[in-house]
Amino acid sequence: VNINQQWPVPYRRFDHRPVADSYCEAMFPFCPTGNMDGMIPYMNNWDVISVFRLQAPVWEFKYGSLLGKMHIMHDAIGFSSAERGKNYTMEWYELFQLGNCTFPHLRTETSAPFWCNQGAACFFEGIDDIHWSQNGTLEKIGEISGGQFNDMAKWVQQDNQTGIYYETWTVRSDPSPNSTLWFDSYDCSQFVHRTYRYLTQQGALLSSRSQTRFFG
Numbered sequence: 004v005n006i007n008q009q010w011p012v013p014y015r016r017f018d019h020r021p022v023a024d025s026y027c028e029a030m031f032p033f034c035p036t037g038n039m040d041g042m043i044p045y046m047n048n049w050d051v052i053s054v055f056r057l058q059a060p061v062w063e064f065k066y067g068s069l070l071g072k073m074h075i076m077h078d079a080i081g082f083s084s085a086e087r088g089k090n091y092t093m094e095w096y097e098l099f100q101l102g103n104c105t106f107p108h109l110r111t112e113t114s115a116p117f118w119c120n121q122g123a124a125c126f127f128e129g130i131d132d133i134h135w136s137q138n139g140t141l142e143k144i145g146e147i148s149g150g151q152f153n154d155m156a157k158w159v160q161q162d163n164q165t166g167i168y169y170e171t172w173t174v175r176s177d178p179s180p181n182s183t184l185w186f187d188s189y190d191c192s193q194f195v196h197r198t199y200r201y202l203t204q205q206g207a208l209l210s211s212r213s214q215t216r217f218f219g
């Protein structure tokens with residue numbers, strides 16, 4: 004073992020997002036109601052934007068609260084502009100669904116393993132109150148200015164261009180509580196944590212009654 008090895012292995016970022024291989028097929032269109040080129044609306048600097056913590060069981064549309072009972076949750080962030088009177092949802096998830104990010108493909112014509120594991124941010128107008136509150140969480144955690152929102156929007160675009168691969172698995176050295184984290188996951192909840200961290204670094208005061216749990 005390399006004694007200088009840094010654990011966990013840092014998440015690898017890239018300088019651009021490649022076009023996904025046509026072999027990769029999505030069961031559902033990615034970010035169907037979002038702006039096609041991922042643009043995020045510009046707010047007036049003096050606007051007051053409420054920030055919401057959103058959480059719902061993964062695949063609730065298909066299995067209801069089932070995965071929530073195993074604490075397998077999808078995390079997102081909601082925004083509400085006082086000046087525009089509009090709500091928005093921002094989330095990060097797989098382009099080709101969870102299975103493709105969890106298991107690779109074996110293809111005769113390409114070297115194994117072949118992955119269809121891109122993930123990306125999705126920003127769209129509206130917050131589906133029922134979806135988030137019926138089996139999960141819809142909680143106001145703070146307010147930011149329009150200027151702070153605009154800075155965050157720029158940061159999300161950069162984050163989205165460089166952090167392109169979804170990682171389902173968290174890999175540890177052994178099952179014990181004090182095991183070494185070898186590889187961290189990179190999923191919806193990590194995006195939410197990164198965004199909270201960015202906003203608090205910009206001076207936002209965010210507080211939640213409960214923690215945004217990592218899966219596992």
Ligand SMILES: CCCCCCCCCCCCCCCC(=O)OC[C@@H](O)COP(=O)(O)OC[C@@H](O)CO
Binds near residue numbers: 095096102190
């Ligand atoms: C054949 C599939 C096998 C998959 C087995 C996976 C076992 C490990 C489960 C780990 C789950 C981690 C999920 C972490 C949260 C996350 O990244 O969620 C993103 C996405 O999976 C959520 O999907 P949806 O619930 O469909 O929500 C997306 C919608 O909100 C889009 O608007």
